[in-house]
Amino acid sequence: MPDLAEIQRAAQAIAGTAERTPYVISSALSALAGQEIGLKLETRQPIGAFKIRGAANAISRLSPEQARRGVGCCSTGNHGRALAYAAAKNGIRAIVCLSSLVPQNKVRAIAELGAEVHRIGKCQDDAQAEIDRLVADEDITDIPPFDHPDIIAGQGTIGLELLEDRPDLDAIVVPLSGGGLISGIAIAAKAMKPEIKIIGVSMERGAAMQASLAAGHPVEVTELPTLADSLGGGIGLNNRWTFDICRRLVDEIILLSEAEIYRGMQHLARKEGLVVEGAAAVGPAALLASKLKPAGPMAMIISGQNIDQRQFDLIAAGKPVQVGDITVEG
Numbered sequence: 176m177p178d179l180a181e182i183q184r185a186a187q188a189i190a191g192t193a194e195r196t197p198y199v200i201s202s203a204l205s206a207l208a209g210q211e212i213g214l215k216l217e218t219r220q221p222i223g224a225f226k227i228r229g230a231a232n233a234i235s236r237l238s239p240e241q242a243r244r245g246v247g248c249c250s251t252g253n254h255g256r257a258l259a260y261a262a263a264k265n266g267i268r269a270i271v272c273l274s275s276l277v278p279q280n281k282v283r284a285i286a287e288l289g290a291e292v293h294r295i296g297k298c299q300d301d302a303q304a305e306i307d308r309l310v311a312d313e314d315i316t317d318i319p320p321f322d323h324p325d326i327i328a329g330q331g332t333i334g335l336e337l338l339e340d341r342p343d344l345d346a347i348v349v350p351l352s353g354g355g356l357i358s359g360i361a362i363a364a365k366a367m368k369p370e371i372k373i374i375g376v377s378m379e380r381g382a383a384m385q386a387s388l389a390a391g392h393p394v395e396v397t398e399l400p401t402l403a404d405s406l407g408g409g410i411g412l413n414n415r416w417t418f419d420i421c422r423r424l425v426d427e428i429i430l431l432s433e434a435e436i437y438r439g440m441q442h443l444a445r446k447e448g449l450v451v452e453g454a455a456a457v458g459p460a461a462l463l464a465s466k467l468k469p470a471g472p473m474a475m476i477i478s479g480q481n482i483d484q485r486q487f488d489l490i491a492a493g494k495p496v497q498v499g500d501i502t503v504e505g
């Protein structure tokens with residue numbers, strides 16, 4: 176499992192591709208919580224999400240031979256975009272496999288970065304089967320979105336920055352899907368401050384890590400449309416890294432309804448002046464839903480901004496939005 180030294184090495188490797196992001200105090204959320212609540216704005220990364228950190232680190236670790244043959248991934252959107260960006264910056268070929276659940280705005284953004292896009296199947300697992308075929312047929316290197324030590328170490332650089340900026344943090348609240356983000360942050364933060372609490376937040380509609388931890392092993396969950404589309408997908412039945420790291424280092428997992436996520440997004444739009452996608456709003460949403468009880472300074476990872484413009488406009492205006500077969504309103 177990656178350790179603090181590896182995360183520190185990743186911080187060096189990604190400088191110049193990923194940004195050190197701002198950490199800003201939210202007056203509105205701090206007043207509500209009675210504790211200082213800070214927002215780590217990964218929305219300010221070049222591709223609008225933290226995944227540039229892991230992708231840039233993984234690209235930096237390729238052998239010259241691997242770099243020559245190219246890289247690929249399957250992705251709910253932001254990892255594909257990050258890999259496409261980091262690969263292009265290094266003149267490396269990238270292939271990104273996406274399921275039909277990935278929103279069109281994200282598909283377009285990946286193609287515009289120069290990656291080859293393969294749209295395939297209805298879920299992450301179908302997209303993964305396509306990447307497995309490409310690894311076998313074309314000898315490209317699969318860089319998975321979360322279950323890989325270099326990805327975990329890259330995402331962990333957020334934990335380093337947070338504790339350098341705020342050594343007195345009591346807890347970090349992290350959007351949770353496959354668990355690369357929370358694993359890296361937990362390793363870094365607990366190495367620097369063992370008593371810090373790491374809290375994951377997922378949506379009720381398909382919380383794969385939470386269901387897996389409850390079962391004691393990785394399980395499949397039905398993938399459903401959700402406002403937090405970047406949190407969709409399973410953790411992989413052959414999960415090698417993030418399941419064990421989460422079991423050991425995550426203190427609590429909170430689940431949110433679609434209406435609660437909607438209210439988090441609306442709060443960030445109206446009160447904080449932030450454009451965020453659903454996955455990024457789950458920390459504030461959990462606080463607004465009274466599912467978090469801060470006992471000291473608390474950081475929330477605002478993980479990405481890549482939302483469909485029309486969906487954002489509707490939520491900021493307080494209008495209902497259609498998410499697959501359901502209608503969501505605050």
Ligand SMILES: *Cc1c(COP(=O)(O)O)cnc(C)c1O
Binds near residue numbers: 350352353406454455
């Ligand atoms: C990928 C992603 C997450 C979840 O990260 P995991 O490492 O899969 O847990 C959260 N928010 C956004 C915006 C993402 O793109």
